[in-house]
Each structure stands twice: as structure tokens, then as C-alpha cells.
Amino acid sequence: MAKRLPEPVTESRRVALEVLERVRSGDLVDRALARVAGRLNPRDHGWVQELVYGTLRLRGRLDHILSAFVRGSLERLEPTVLEILRLGTYQLLEMGSVPSYAAVSQSVELAKMAGVGRAGGLVNGVLQSVRRGSSKVGFAHFEDDPIEHLATWGSHPRWLVERWVERWGAGDARALVQANNRRPELYVTPVGLSVAEARDRLDQVGIQAADVPGFVDSVRILPPAGPAEALAAVPSVVQxxxxxxxxxxxxxxxxxxxxxxxxxxxxxxxxxxxxxxxxxxxxxxxxxxxxxxxxxxxxxxxxxxxxxxxxxxxxxxxxxxxxxxxxxxxxxxxxxxxxxxxxxxxxxxxxxxxxxxxxxxxxxxxxxxxxxxxxxxxxxxxxxxxxxxxxxxxxxxxxxxxxxxxxxxxxxxxxxxxxxxxxxxxxxxxxxxxxxxxxx
Known part of the structure; x- marks a missing residue:
């Protein structure tokens, strides 16, 4: 069987790394993504957003897994190499639509593109180990050590977890961490018309929407509609x-x-x-x-x-x-x-x-x-x-x-x-x- 040749790194992965690099330099993720959005078609933009936001959301969990396969501490790695490893690990473990060979090989090519090609062997070796052995990486059980569990599996800074456990108790802190790790839904607030009137207008243009129990001023916009379509149909703000x-x-x-x-x-x-x-x-x-x-x-x-x-x-x-x-x-x-x-x-x-x-x-x-x-x-x-x-x-x-x-x-x-x-x-x-x- 012929050996599979590496394909050039995709523009989507180039953009994802660029966004994470901008975030590391102090930019906000939504602004960083907006700066490069023009380089992507709508489908690729959605894929990059999932990859970038997911990698940031689960960074603590990803780092815990990577720590099991990197010699020494993660801090010794070049920051760009660490971001590439995080992106690759997220693709392997959380994006089922990405073949594992593509997640690994594209990460190696991404390292070359980013000027850290000398780390290509490390990237390949670590991600292959993640692919084979991530399920064996241990996490603290919530019942035994709730703070460690919420900081690693829950992917939150320890100082925040400690505050929340002290204030609310471990159970409520876990509920907050879980809420923070859910993908947010899209909501709009109509301006100058009622929620019922707004839903009628949305229905007229084929946008599915729902009321929000307990929140009488809000409308939940259901997929596949996005913010641009909702705002065009109804005088409203995304809120x-x-x-x-x-x-x-x-x-x-x-x-x-x-x-x-x-x-x-x-x-x-x-x-x-x-x-x-x-x-x-x-x-x-x-x-x-x-x-x-x-x-x-x-x-x-x-x-x-x-x-x-x-x-x-x-x-x-x-x-x-x-x-x-x-x-x-x-x-x-x-x-x-x-x-x-x-x-x-x-x-x-x-x-x-x-x-x-x-x-x-x-x-x-x-x-x-x-x-x-x-x-x-x-x-x-x-x-x-x-x-x-x-x-x-x-x-x-x-x-x-x-x-x-x-x-x-x-x-x-x-x-x-x-x-x-x-x-x-x-x-x-x-x-x-x-x-x-x-x-x-």
C-alpha cells in the first residue's frame, strides 16, 4: 500500500492557530476571529469557531491529557507548539468528523507552516500517543477531590474553582462549571415590539424560534438560523x-x-x-x-x-x-x-x-x-x-x-x-x- 503523503495545511487550521495566538497576545477571542473571518466561507467559519472556542473551553482538560504524554512540564514547550498540540488534541477527542490521521498530520504541517517545524516530530509523537492512550489518562474523581476534578476535567482555573466551592459548596460549583462548558444558544431581544410579534415575523421568513421560560423579553433562535438572519427579520439586539x-x-x-x-x-x-x-x-x-x-x-x-x-x-x-x-x-x-x-x-x-x-x-x-x-x-x-x-x-x-x-x-x-x-x-x-x- 502506498504511503499517504501529507497534504498542505488547510486555511481553516491556519486561521484557528492565528486566532489562538492573538488571544494569547491579549486579544479577545470574538474580536480575533472577526479579524480573520473574511478569509473563510461560512461553512469553514463555523468549523473554525467550533475548534477555537472548544479548544479554549476545554483547555484545562486538554492540558491535563497532554501532560501525560509530554516529557517535563507543558510550560517548557514553545507557546506556538503548545497551541498546536491543543488544537490537535481537541480534533482527536471532540470533533468526530475529523479523521485521526488528518488531525495528526495536519498538526505536523501546521507546525512547519508556523515556523516551528523542528517540533514536528514531537507534535507527531505526542498526538499519536493521545490518539492511542487518552482514554487511560486519569482524572481525579469529583467525590474524592472536587477542586482537582473541576480544575482539570471541568477545565477552569483552580483559583476560581476554590472560590466557588467555598462560596456555594462543591455541588453548586460543579453545576456552574458544567453550565460554563455548554455551548451558548442564540437569543435576541426585540426592540419596539412584543415577543409574540417578533416570533410572528420570524415565522414569516422561515426562522424557527422559541420563548424562553422565565424571561419574558427574550426569543431563542433555533438552528440553522444565525444572528444576521434574525436581526434582518426583526428590530432586535443579540442579547x-x-x-x-x-x-x-x-x-x-x-x-x-x-x-x-x-x-x-x-x-x-x-x-x-x-x-x-x-x-x-x-x-x-x-x-x-x-x-x-x-x-x-x-x-x-x-x-x-x-x-x-x-x-x-x-x-x-x-x-x-x-x-x-x-x-x-x-x-x-x-x-x-x-x-x-x-x-x-x-x-x-x-x-x-x-x-x-x-x-x-x-x-x-x-x-x-x-x-x-x-x-x-x-x-x-x-x-x-x-x-x-x-x-x-x-x-x-x-x-x-x-x-x-x-x-x-x-x-x-x-x-x-x-x-x-x-x-x-x-x-x-x-x-x-x-x-x-x-x-x-
Missing amino acids: DPAAATVVRYAEVAGDATVVDLAAAPGGKTAGLAIRARYLAAADLSIGRMRRVRSNVTRTGVDGRVGLVVADGLQPPFAPVDLVLLDAPCTGTGTLRRHPDGRWRIGPGDLAALVELQRALLESASTLVRRGGVLLYATCSVEPEENEEQVERFLARHPEFQIEAPAPSIDGTMLKEGYLSILPQRHGTDGAFAARMIRDA
Whole structure:
């Protein structure tokens, strides 16, 4: 039988490696993928997205398996070689449509293309060992060592797992890890029409959709439809139900003036604007403000929204009826949607973000008129960024009081007046919000 000759590395695998290299250099995975999307047709784009997002999502598990077949620690490998091994291992173990010989040989060719061809033998040897022996690699049992199990098989940083186990217990921490490792579904929030009207329009163009139990403002878009088709059919924003519920929790009056102090990407901006008289949307980045403009223009609320490039620490606004501070945070409530986030943050980042949130809250509070609302929100599940941050603010500012909105939200999402949505309990992203009324 003739020996199979290696085929040139596919463009899809070149792109996948390039995206992971960009992520390692500090880029966000969605932005990194968008930068190279033009080089791929829609089918290949979907394949690359599965490979890249899956490799990031299961990186901890993949590294544990690779450690069994690499001499010494993985840290001694060149970073590019390690990324190639991760990509190859994910294809071998998680992408049944990829023949094992292709996963191995293409990884070797990818190493040559990437300028690390001298490591081709190592790549071939390690991936052949993974192909033959991965099922024999041991993982800690959850019952014996829940933290080790969730860090390796569950593929999460140990410091996060330890926090969650201490806070919620091992069972709830495992539920959160499992939720974070599920592929997120596609949701849209209609703007200016009801969910029923939106579903009618979607049905008219052949897009299957479903309601989202417990989340009355959201529509789940079913495959094969993607975001572009849904947005073309209905004035809406791509938005997780948890984020849409933050807007409902705000309880905006129809004649209200609003400042959205960290507006990008603009989903909450559009949802608030359709309910208010006028909204000023601010963000420090011109690039991010372009995304806000796109969302408010497409949803038809641009006539009541003003866009301002401004620093939230020095906002150029007079007092208004409602100020939304959707604060920069660790994003630990959105790790299923942003799998790179779990590897990007560390304890030091948490501490720095808590201090930034404190300063932004102080700034935002100066913009709230008497009787107005300060709405503080994050997509984190960490108490330092959520309840504890708000409690410290209220201790410094007795003129503000927590006031829950009228009962239009599932009671399981409300805790002592706060909005608290958890992935492991509600099946969505995580979200936190505090609605504070200024009475003096």
C-alpha cells in the first residue's frame, strides 16, 4: 500500500492557530476571529469557531491529557507548539468528523507552516500517543477531590474553582462549571415590539424560534438560523436573557432621561431607549461606540439616543432620572459565551476591577437627580463586584436606598432587592444589578 503523503495545511487550521495566538497576545477571542473571518466561507467559519472556542473551553482538560504524554512540564514547550498540540488534541477527542490521521498530520504541517517545524516530530509523537492512550489518562474523581476534578476535567482555573466551592459548596460549583462548558444558544431581544410579534415575523421568513421560560423579553433562535438572519427579520439586539432582564429590572419611566455610562455594545442602550424619553450613551472607546451606533440605528431608537465618547470617571452630563453603570468586571457570569475569559483573569484582576468599579460608582452617583435611580450592573458572579460593592457604596452614601422594581421578574432572580441571575440556576449567563433610589 502506498504511503499517504501529507497534504498542505488547510486555511481553516491556519486561521484557528492565528486566532489562538492573538488571544494569547491579549486579544479577545470574538474580536480575533472577526479579524480573520473574511478569509473563510461560512461553512469553514463555523468549523473554525467550533475548534477555537472548544479548544479554549476545554483547555484545562486538554492540558491535563497532554501532560501525560509530554516529557517535563507543558510550560517548557514553545507557546506556538503548545497551541498546536491543543488544537490537535481537541480534533482527536471532540470533533468526530475529523479523521485521526488528518488531525495528526495536519498538526505536523501546521507546525512547519508556523515556523516551528523542528517540533514536528514531537507534535507527531505526542498526538499519536493521545490518539492511542487518552482514554487511560486519569482524572481525579469529583467525590474524592472536587477542586482537582473541576480544575482539570471541568477545565477552569483552580483559583476560581476554590472560590466557588467555598462560596456555594462543591455541588453548586460543579453545576456552574458544567453550565460554563455548554455551548451558548442564540437569543435576541426585540426592540419596539412584543415577543409574540417578533416570533410572528420570524415565522414569516422561515426562522424557527422559541420563548424562553422565565424571561419574558427574550426569543431563542433555533438552528440553522444565525444572528444576521434574525436581526434582518426583526428590530432586535443579540442579547442573553440575563442582560435583557437587567433592562426590565431598571423599570424606566416613559418620560425619563437616562445616561448609560458604559454603553458598549449597546444592547441595554437600545432596550432602555425604547422605554425612555431621551438617553445619552457614553463610552471611552470610539471603536466600541461604533457598535453602539450600529445597535441603536438598526433598532430604530437613534432619534432618542445621543452618542458621546467620554470617560465614565469624568462624565460631562447634568443630573438625570436614571443612570446605568454597566461596570467593567471579571465577566465570570459569561464564561460559556467567552471561554477565553476564564484564562485571562486572575485574583489581581479582580482586585483592580473592584477598585475601578468603586470609582465609577462614585462618579455615576453624581449624575442622579433627587428621586432618580442609579442602576449598577455587572455580568460577574463574584460577591466583591456585586453585593459587597453595593453595600460599601450604600454605607458611604446614605442618600441612596435599594428599591426593587414592581413584581414583573421571576422571584428566583431577586435577592434582598438585588437582581441575581446565576448560570447554574437559571440556564443563562450570569447577571447582577442593584436599583438604588436617591432620596436626598
